[in-house]
């Protein structure tokens with residue numbers, strides 16, 4: 001078998017990134033479609049019902065016109081699981097993700113959202129200094145690469161909150177902070193969406209965990225039964241706030257609540273909240289060491 005060149009694998013990852021970014025923006029996962037339909041069936045307020053039926057119609061139009069579900073193409077955020085034997089170095093994987101993001105933006109074309117954070121000047125086709133954002137996980141005894149693309153709209157990303165609770169605040173303090181955050185956010189993050197909560201670790205890691213939480217398929221539960229119970233409890237409490245679809249009042253404020261957690265210092269209790277709007281877009285590619293790509297909308 002001819003040896004696979006780095007350039008071939010670079011091209012495979014770049015193509016995958018270009019495809020994932022556009023695909024995620026156009027074709028939302030089945031679990032999200034089901035959750036939105038279920039929400040429309042549960043909502044009893046008239047404005048809430050109108051919002052949800054408009055959202056469902058929006059999804060139908062995006063499907064039939066092969067167009068974006070929302071105009072905000074977000075910032076491209078990728079999560080990479082890299083096998084220790086995957087034959088392309090992470091530095092080259094990053095280049096390929098950046099090149100694929102830029103190509104998708106220019107070829108589709110997509111709105112270029114990236115700006116210098118001080119001057120506010122556009123930095124290019126959804127790329128710039130440290131953009132796109134890539135999170136890394138390294139997997140022993142494996143030669144594959146999984147890339148998940150989660151374009152993150154600004155309306156929901158602006159509704160991100162961090163509190164360094166103290167251990168004495170306990171679980172009550174965690175619940176209070178999550179509820180206060182979502183009530184304060186009101187209609188701004190385009191509800192109903194997914195509330196991601198990160199608990200433990202450090203300040204930065206808690207927010208990273210909250211971001212991981214919003215990228216899970218809707219309604220999946222944390223493997224730790226204690227944390228899973230808190231997910232169920234918060235899901236119920238958040239829907240009792242009455243904020244409703246787009247903040248217009250109603251029964252459905254969130255589609256679900258996911259929590260990711262890490263062990264922490266005995267004097268720390270960090271809690272982060274990251275909101276994902278109703279357009280909870282995500283798409284994944286599994287890339288083999290020989291460059292074969294398998295796309296997966298449901299991961």
Ligand code: SF4
Pocket residue numbers: 070071072074152153154155156157189190277278279
């Ligand atoms: S928050 Fe989400 S649904 Fe609202 S405008 Fe941004 S991407 Fe679109």
